[in-house]
Amino acid sequence: MKKSALTMAITSLVLASGAQAATVINQNGTKLDIGGRVNGEYYASGNKDLRGDSSYFRLHVNGETAINNELNAFGFAEYNLPTSGSDNDELRYAYAGMKHDTFGTLVYGRQDGLFDKAVKNTTDIMPEFGGDGLGKVNDLFGTGRSNGLLQYIYTYDGLSLGAQFTGEGKAQNNDRFTNSGNNLMGTGNGFATSATYNFDNGLGLGVAYNQAKKTNDQRNYSSFGGDHDAKLVGGAISYTNSGFYMAVNYSHGEYQSIVNNGFAAESNGYEAVAKYRAGDFEPIAAYIREDVKDTSNNISGRLNEYVDLSVRYYFTENFTTFVDYKMNLLDDGSMSGYSKYGQPTDDIVAISMEYNF
16 A cells, blocks of 8 residues: 555654553643544445445644743644545645634634534534535535635634635645546635624524635536636524534535536535434434526536434443444436436445544
């Protein structure tokens, strides 16, 4: 298996720091933590393209330094290596910034977009599936986990206000692949804003707006929609009470979602989840759906729709096992096992043992 320099560097770091979770430095106002996850996972499905091993190893490093009594500097990086090999590895996060007790946080690097933080994350809580009904995609227009995001977040009591500049760039690992669909990933320059408020009674509200220009590749390789800015707006409502949690959200997009090698003129997304922690058991139920429409290109229907049922069992807070059942509600198109927009229509069951350190 081919190993990158980053892979070998991280392996050396793991061996040097030991197998246990640890704060490796905590002195003179500086703290460095190392943690991660080992997930042994299998996908069962009637679709042979989806069936098989889906295990991975994940490692993160988190550092923080006190500059003065009110200002801290921080950095975070997380690397993921699936068992399919280093050609599919990903540096999930790599960002650094400063946090002031009064004036807020400024951070730059590869991180979650504000749409992720304010809207999508309220319902993306299933062990394996979920989070794909709102039009948000990693490495696409700065809505999800993306490179080149500059964010300022101001927090006061339960209120949080965010502003984001999205720098133009390709998707991570873009040069490894040559398929035309990958040319539609990435982002042009853009921006985002967000606001969230958490009430004392467990109710939470969130809204976000994201807009970005298309890249030259997106304009040149897309069959339609490449000349329009991508826009995505969404809102979320959540409620927490002891071990119970529920959330619903909605999104509306314009030239954001990729369909038939183009960007659909309109998309509407819906997600709803409910979770309850009962002792060592944690069942979750969710409904995910995204509708797309582009009359000029004969597009109208469901891009994604499924019910997700999962249960996680906590042997300890570090070691858990879960079963996550994705009950697909899409119909076959002209090809058996795939919808008219190329999405898999078979159910999937993820079975996992997971150790977090």
